[in-house]
Amino acid sequence: MSPSAESAEATGAAEAAAGRGRAELSEGARQERRLGLLLCAPAVVVMVAVTAYPIAYAVYLSLQRYDLRFPGQAHWVGLSNYGAVLSSPFWWQALWVTVLITVVSVAVELVLGMALALVMHRAVFGRGTVRTAVLIPYGIVTVVAAYSWQYAWTPGTGYLAALLPAGSAPLTDQWQAIGLIILAEVWKTTPFMALLLLAGLALVPGETVRAAMVDGANFWQRLRLVILPLMKPAILVALLFRTLDAFRIFDNIYVLTGGSNDTGSVSILGYDNLFTALNLGIGSAISVLIFLCVAVIAFCFIKIFGASAPGGEPERR
């Protein structure tokens, strides 16, 4: 926003300097702009207060040794908290688990979501019922759903655990637990993916598909050569949203395993260091690193894959 505003400002000033004839017009435009700025000022102030300030404060904290329990020892340590985090095996373990969960869950969600979107798109009768039914998992509070999964997989209390061979406790094993976390995540957010894809599917012109049909393309050819290319912007936005969400996974893991047996994500690691160890410096450094990871993911999607940011104008690029 700011570069375009600056350039507009510059042209306005140049115009004002150039010709008197247009000065009156630019005076009006300037007033309009001032009014515009005034109108959005409250929103800017609120955003700065609730977003920019906490982020800046987190960055500031991450450069300090600051442990709530030893307030007297707080001092500036530069980047050493980042050194401590990046040289810790716990960070890399958590990052690896997070990336694994993100990649696998988003990939599965994309396939299942696409299938659901096609079903919802082509449903002839009961369209509303189908859409509502699909949305139910997404409407359930994540923590509540996670507790249901947790009980279901715990031997003695759960019906799913009862289906397994006696003596197995899947949530106590790293790989099985990660698999169950991914399952809970997929179950929960596939509807969201499906809805985003359904919106993209609705944009595919019916006549194009029919034309392909007339040309003798079968279902897979139509999907691969016509529908998917036309849906690419919607797919990329859906992938971007879900990847960013999945990377910050917290509640499912918190409830299902609490991060034990090396199943913790980077968010769990940050939470534990902030709220259990009360180490604001290290915890903030972890938070800032998570923020950077998320920024890198968003950057890659937008610059490399060409996903258009929500609200962005594709023709500009």
Add this chain to the structure above:
Amino acid sequence: MPDRSPRSRWPAVAAVLAVLAPVLGGCGSSGGGAGTVTLNWYNFPDDSGALQQAAERCSQASQGRYVIRYNKLPRTSDGQRQQLVRRLAAHDAGVDIMGLDVTWPAEFAEAGWIREWTGERKQQATADTLDAAVRTATWKDRLYAVPYNSNTQLLWYRDDLVPTPPKSWPEMLAQAEALAKAGKPHYVEIQGAQYEGLTVWFNTLVTSAGGSILTPDAQAPSLGPPAVVAAGIMHDTAVSAAADPSLPNQMEDQNRLAMESGTAAFELNYPFVYPSMKANQPDLFPHFKWAPYPGVTADRPATVTIGGIDLAVGTYTRQPDLAFEATLCLRDRENQLANALEGGLPPSLRSLYQAAELTESYPFAADVLAALDTASVRPQTPAYQNVSIAISHSLSPPASIRPESTIADLRGQIQDALGSKGLIP
């Protein structure tokens, strides 16, 4: 929207008020004006009603000088600590009295969040109180809290399966294996999940083997051969037939449920399992017996880790004198007895263990007292939480312990944890 009528703004105004109401309501909860003072008591959530009764009884006894409001903290110990820390870090003047787990006073005292007990109050707070309980409330030779309830583990066993209770861990594992061979219930129920309970198990075994986790000045890890012995026993338990398959995920309550379901022969747990067994499994109850916690070797009794709650007065309270007075009332003889009988928590006052009312519903009172008299205290350091996490993380799952190398690793992690350096897992 030029035609927007004033009426349409009301939902927005109502929404803003709804958001602000709890914020505004949260202010000035303590010490409101003249007359009766409200003292906020934050403590673990008690379902028996004993804590609420104590708050009411003490409020009445104050003859209108103060009213104690009992605020329930979250169920998990981590959740309780987080809520207290958040309030105290924000200098909340509404935290007058708080119930701290016995492992927190050092941390809260070092951070300057709780007040020291001195003079006559200190005498009242320590009179007739169990030594080990007072030690948990002491930091750098000063008293920062007063013991409320105490707690410790006993060995619970089925006398239809085990005629004579084992004196040591090796003996218990051998008995469990014999039962397994005979096709009888044989599990040893112990807390093996990656959490505080695992640290408690380790601390009990290390001190029972004659060692300690930290040096006496709490500046460095001690560990050594006793810790290797302790880690060895944990490993042996986890890989033997005695281990419950859910061991790496078990906490106290899962242990209780397993014992009640009849799959186990032994259980190391707190006394709350006794009334529960009585209520849930009347058939098993006649065979549900107790004995002292097994030692590392048969000739040396165990030193079991002490648990419980210490009451502390917050630094930021506006009514410290009344808060100290109310705290002493909350943990007086009458209230502790009620908490023991209704809440099932062992008292911290020594003389209560001889009280007829208590021994009637606590037939094991003498054994609990004996265990508390020789109890061990978990490492006392402001960085306890980090130390405990380092321990439970290193020793989890117990089957993967390699005694020598695990303890060597743990030594480095505890060293870091004491300096609150690096990350916690």
